[in-house]
Amino acid sequence: MTVSHSTLATIPNRYAFIDKIASCGERHTQLSLMLIDVVRFSDVTTSFGIEVGDQFLLEIANRLQRLFHHNIEFGRISGDVFGVVLPGIHSPVVLQQQFEYLAEHFKTPMYYDGHAFIADFNVGVVSKSQGAFDLTLFVSRAEAALKQAKENKYENFSLMSMHDKAETGRSLALKADLQRALARNELELYYQPKVDLSTLTIVGAECLLRWNHPTDGLLFPGPLIEAAESYHMMNELGYWTLESAIRGLVGFEAHGLDITLSVNISPTQLYDTKLVPTLKRLTHRYGVNMKQLELELTEDIAVSNSLMVKKQLAELRQLGIQVAVDDFGKGYSNLAYIRDLELNTLKIDKTFVMELTDNPVNKAIIEAARIIGQAKECEVIAEGVETIEQLHLLREIGIRYGQGYLFSKAIPHQSFISLAQQDIIVGDSPYRQMKAV
Known part of the structure; x- marks a missing residue:
């Protein structure tokens, strides 16, 4: 009988x-360890307090135990990470099904003291089938799998066997390479177009960081940001990105392009007193209009109650710099803070757009974002537009702007200029043809 x-x-x-894992490892030749992380649970405790957060964690724990077979071992690895040991044979297909079953079950909201919470999870799994049992390696593999699940783009699940090569060595190499990359100009900004959905003209771009690594090739931001955080170099990396974006604006203006550039800004920078003076210095040095620069904040930072963040954002807006909230709706939105925050843009998280045709609730959420944007007199941008059908539905809802692979992936500076100039230069590219839609 399952303990409640x-x-x-x-x-x-x-x-x-961990003692229970060790005991299972001695008794069973085949077993799996599943680490279950509650996504963005800090939003709950920040919004509702520790007592409410603990009650939700308690309900999650009891529901998790009821979901699995009675002979599992269950524990709490850290604040919002639980562990489940599954003895016996578990194929990758079965473990994937377990994850899907878990995710589906928790789509039902939990309620406590007038508050509602829908839990989402990152899940990392390691499986052992034969051979000697190495407890330390077994647990570290599971933690590596959980880390990978958090980094996955489309699915918050990762399975690793005891034979898989861990990323630790490569991560250490990336950390050591970061300083060289900054010194040797190996970093590059790519630009993903923001498009007016009615006219299909390019009105702006989001800057995305890429690393031209001499041995690993073109790297996406995940490993790069991880390395910067480990070296406490997020500010250095962030200011490199801001200066590169401003130089990019100068290049676009030289080619007759009048667009707004969006740059993702880290929480570390928002707590840095040098942010505003640095932006003043850079815009003066390069002679750009600050209104052409937009800073994108993650939702959890935007809705935080930090006085420092509020002060920095107020000063940035006084300079004319625009402020956007990225991935809107992805976390546990505290709409009271969104109500009080002065911003120029709400960016709808791509998961709602990419699954727009799968569930009517996604459409309702996008419609709600449009209404909020209209009330706040700010733009609303849909991320992750990938199909013509999504484009038509977004137009029907009244979303004016979008970005996604339907229009273009993130591309280098010169390629972006060529794409944007197709509004002026007659061409026969797929983008030009799509304007007949």
Whole structure:
């Protein structure tokens, strides 16, 4: 019979749970360890307080135990990460099904003290089938799988066997390479167009960081940002990105392009007192209009109650710099802070757009974002537009702007100029042909 806990204190903690893993490893030749991370749970405790957060965690723990077979071992690895040991044979297909079953089950909201919460998860799994049991390696593989699940673009699940090569060595190499990359100009900004959905003309671009690594080739931001965080170099990397974006604006203006550039800004920079003076210095040095620059904040930072963040954002807006909230709706939105925050743009998270035709709720969420944007007199941009059908539906809803692979992936500076100039220069590219849609 599954134990139901009345308090988090009775759930085995990390040390007790690792003892249980060790015991299972000795008794079973085949077993799997599943680490289950509650996505963005800090939003709940920030918004509702620790007591409410603990009650939700307790319900999650009890529901998790009821979902799995009675002979599992269950524990709490850290604040919002739970562990499940599954003895016996578990093929990749079965483990994937377990994850899907878990995700589907938790689509039902939980309620406590007038608050509602829908849990989403990152899940990393390691499986052992034969051979000697190495507890340290087994647990570290599971943690590596969980880390990979968090980095996956479309699915928050990752499975690793004991034979898979961990990323640790490569990550360490990337950390060591970062300083060289900054010194040797290996970093590059790519630009993804923002498009007016009615006219299909390019009105702006989002800057996305790429790393031209001498041995690994073109790298996406994940490993790069991880390396910067490990070296405490996020500010250095962030200011490199801002200066490169401003230089990019100068290049676009030289080719007759009047567009707005969006740059993702890290929480570290928002807490840096040098941010505003640095932006003043850069825009003066390059002679660009600050209104052409937009800073994109993640939703959790935008809705935080930090006085420092509010002060920085107010000063940035006084300079004419625009402010956008990225991935709107992805986390647990605190609409009260969105209501009070002065911003220019709401960017609808791509998951709602990419699944627009699959569930009517996605359409309702996008419609709600449009209404919020209209009330706040700010633009609303749909991310992740990939099909003509999505384009038509977004037009029907009344979303004016979008970006996504239907128009273009992120491309280098000169390629972006060529694409944007197709509004002026007669051409026969797929983008030009699509304007007949």
